Amino acid sequence: MFTRFANQSIADALKDTPVVLITGARQTGKSTLCRQLVKDGIFKGESVTLDDPATLAAALADPLGFLLDLGKHVIIDEVQRAPELFLSIKKLIDEDRKGRRIILTGSADVMMLPKVADSLAGRIEIYHLWPLAQSEIHGKPSGFLKTLVSKDAHFPSRKSNWEQIIQIIKAGGYPEAVQRESEARRAKWFESYIIAVLQKDIRDLANIEGLTQLPNILQLIATRVGSTINLSDIARLSGVKNTTLQRYTALLEQVFLILRIPAWTPNAEGQFVKSPKIVLNDTGLLCHLRGEGESLIENRTTAGSFLENFVVMEIIKQLGWFDDFLKPYHFSIHKGAEVDLVLENRKKQLYGIEIKSTATVRESDFRGLKRLAELAGDKFQKGIVLYTGEQTLGGFGGKNLHAVPVSALWAP
Known part of the structure; x- marks a missing residue:
């Protein structure tokens, strides 16, 4: 247990x-x-x-x-x-x-x-209660958020293994799926799970005629994690009216299969994206819906959206038992800078988190965080790039900007 x-x-x-x-x-x-x-x-x-x-x-x-x-x-x-x-x-x-x-x-x-x-x-x-966080699977509380919001604490360097990270993403956090011994057995579980949720839990909420369309809609949403959602595009591909699709996505959110991450926008003029991003509640489910497995190890670019979904959900899970209030957002400018996750406390202070699937970091990876810092001014507290390397690094144009191994998410 x-x-x-x-x-x-x-x-x-x-x-x-x-x-x-x-x-x-x-x-x-x-x-x-x-x-x-x-x-x-x-x-x-x-x-x-x-x-x-x-x-x-x-x-x-x-x-x-x-x-x-x-x-x-x-x-x-x-x-x-x-x-x-x-x-x-x-x-x-x-x-x-x-x-x-x-x-x-x-x-x-x-x-x-x-x-x-x-x-x-x-x-x-x-x-x-979301699916299991990695720290719950390992049985040791994570110190990630505490270190993030602390002015004096620093993230230590951590060992990191790309293949292990992909295996973690593929397994997800559903207790039953995590304990399955093979991908084939896990796939069988997810197939039955999707049917149970869509046919039972959603039917409890609404008597809808288009129940058979929901698996396809969920699959289309899964292909768009990590980006702002365009319901008109999904409506066109699924053949479902836009108003009906809005109702269906609300139901998927109500049974906690998907989660909307609202956009953070400053009190300033500009071409700021105001649409939410949508993430799936579990990357094991995401891999199942998209039919991805070992290929993610060989293709870090494709794996990027999976890693982003994983990190965002891992942090949201930890927010559930963290003592301080932090609300999750994303930040993006049309055809410009973006930050994958922005955490805002009750004082409106911001902590920015950019997510990269690469094993190295470059100055350009901090572009979005620097733009966020400019707009937030004194409210900007810290910005980190979570990447798949092993070293915690500074010197990226600001004392509060660091590159941190993604494995820090589940480190004590």
Whole structure:
């Protein structure tokens, strides 16, 4: 079993928060995490899943009675299947805020459902569980973000192996897929997984006629990771109307298969890109959808978008248990400089991260970071180029600009 670093934060939340919601795509380990909370004695109560037809029927028939029968401490799995429960949860929490503790898990973003967010405002704490981060697979918390935001700390040089990096990208972070012994077995798992999510989780959210079109749309999105999304282009290739495509991509986002990274734009005139980038939640899934494997080892250019998706998601996973607030963006100027990932704290201070699949770095690799620093002024704190070499390097035209091995992402 893998250790999830969100465990302690969830344990702390249960001390003073009546409802804890754990969201994440199907098979990311939400139920396993809940079982661990019970095993460790952090939570004591009954556990039910709404994937069970009889349990779901009881919850839909009489939401309040269903909850009362379960007791004051309960875990309800796959709660998106019965959004009718939320008003009854609100009623019970308002009657006994200190005595009740409810853990909810959802394979879809239930906070996007009508009236759900309002019903639990001020009563709920939300945690998101992505597929495993590399530091969770290795069982050692990463010090990457702490070093990034620290003024005095520096990234040490790290051993790096290109073939190993590609193997990490191909395996991804889904617990079941990571433990498969061969690529063929992993491919079988991903095939079944995609069918389960698209036919079950999305059907729970919307009764759509074009369910058979979603695999093709997801595949088209996968070919465009690392770039700003052009829905009109995907609509043309898929034969789906633009308005329908917007609905489909929103559903894919709601079941956490894709994630939009908004654009950071300064308070200045210029041809700044304002469209979001889209990344897939897992590079194992990305490799499966694009049919890429060993060929990535030989072609670093092709591997670039896979590495970018991997790094962006790895950092987003770490943000889930990092103490400081950092919001992810990307930065780009039309036909000009760009930065793959920009992290902004509550003080509007910026940390820029450029991602390169090369084993060496050049002065030109810092072009986007330097432009970002010019626009942000004193708000710019640090810029790094994550690359596949081994040395941490400075001297790129600024004391806060460094090249850092990508393996620093999972180093303690």
